[in-house]
Amino acid sequence: MEWKCFLSFIFLTVGLGTGEPSVRRYQPNWKSLDSRPLPGWYDESKFGIFIHWGVFSVPSFGSEWFWWNWKGRHLREYAEFMTKNYPPGFEYSEFAPEFTASFFNPDQWAELFEESGARYVVLTSKHHEGFTNWGSPVSWNWNSIETGPHRDLVGDLAAAVRKRQLHYGVYHSLFEWFNPLYLSDQRNKFKTQKFVMEKTLPELYDLVLRYKPDIIWSDGDWEAPDTYWNSTGFLAWLYNDSPVKSLLDTIAYGGNFLLNVGPTKDGTIPPIFEERLRGLGQWLRVNGEAIYASTPWRVQKENSSNIIWYTSKGSSVYAVFTKWPTDNTLKLDSPKTSPSTTVTMLGIPQPLKWKTSPTEGLLIFLSPLSPLTVPSKNGWTLKMEGVS
Known part of the structure; x- marks a missing residue:
């Protein structure tokens, strides 16, 4: 420039x-x-x-x-x-x-x-x-x-x-x-x-x-x-x-x-x-891992019924969403899964269950969690390993 x-x-x-x-x-x-x-x-x-x-x-x-x-x-x-x-x-x-x-x-x-x-x-x-x-x-x-x-x-x-x-x-x-x-x-x-x-x-x-x-x-x-x-x-x-x-x-x-x-x-x-x-x-303090020192992922933002922002750091891909899905299932269109894919929510050590979407991407099941009890409010971050 x-x-x-x-x-x-x-x-x-x-x-x-x-x-x-x-x-x-x-x-x-x-x-x-x-x-x-x-x-x-x-x-x-x-x-x-x-x-x-x-x-x-x-x-x-x-x-x-x-x-x-x-x-x-x-x-x-x-x-x-x-x-x-x-x-x-x-x-x-x-x-x-x-x-x-x-x-x-x-x-x-x-x-x-x-x-x-x-x-x-x-x-x-x-x-x-x-x-x-x-x-x-x-x-x-x-x-x-x-x-x-x-x-x-x-x-x-x-x-x-x-x-x-x-x-x-x-x-x-x-x-x-x-x-x-x-x-x-x-x-x-x-x-x-x-x-x-x-x-x-x-x-x-x-x-x-x-x-x-x-x-x-x-x-x-x-x-x-x-x-x-x-x-x-x-x-x-x-x-x-x-x-x-x-x-x-x-x-x-x-x-x-x-x-x-x-x-x-x-x-x-x-x-x-x-x-x-x-x-x-x-x-x-909960979600900063997805913010500080992060770089843009190949997709920056997904526009669907729930807007998703993506960042990356090393081999990890982060998806940030601010609207909790009414059915406790979050659909991500952009990540491509592999046999080694794992998904966790920042602030929650236990991995989340997921499955490949029938169309594209993956479905992540948030049913064990509640927007009222998770560590952060007004925005949550999923950390994905083994996705491309």
Whole structure:
């Protein structure tokens, strides 16, 4: 794939994950950069947590695009929200002191994310509003050290996450909606690079050198070409010289599932989010064998009366289903059986009885089990050996 721009909704995995230094040097062109292999840890992780947290958490209305929807697009519902809740003339910058993070406990967050079964965490270091969640030296008075929390949110969470052996990454917006330097380059049809050289690149270098993230999600490139962002030059430096060089549909198709969490302005994660995250962790403790380090099977998903997702690992094939069959018999169309075929359910040691389907595939008898008594809820995994 040749990237026409920088990285829009694409993960750039920084660490090689092998523990061995790279002997290859990458050139500042897409052919060379695209040849870099995906780190093994990322391909095996399958599930991470993405955290949207910033000044937009104060109004907590709509989305993180609040400022743009209010002052850029002039959407009526945003204007009405401000009229109803804030005095005339209120500016977006006045939200920043209310972004206190006063109850932010990074160790509690990290414990929750670990319990969810996630293997990595990505924090918004800066969204398109320009406010940085660390003391960016080129974001004067518009960062979490000088206003609002008065603490290094990026660094505090990094330390807590890494204590639990989770990988840590940062999201960073390349552009800023209302930054005068960016707007000037925009008026010049991006023939000038004042914003890139004075804001974007210094921040990216600072994030890498200061926090050594395993992932950089760089976003917001769509208005300008990659030459404006100096994409290939930065990536070549990152790969060569930086100090860090050395769920069902998504998983079944070989992808990685990144679940978004939106904390409150004071740094708490709402109870309903926590409940869902811990529930997901409970499910993964039973069924994670079919998720972590898995690869797509020859059939990713079966569409029948009961949708089945398939993954594989070594000689094992896994079938995940979320609807318990009313007759306690699950029909799988895709696997081809052999005399050595065995079927078990993850969390249940005893093998299940099965027989070859009269048409194709196999019939698995779940009658000894009950969806109310099996170890996981809302989804069950069959492990098959000896199928092709």
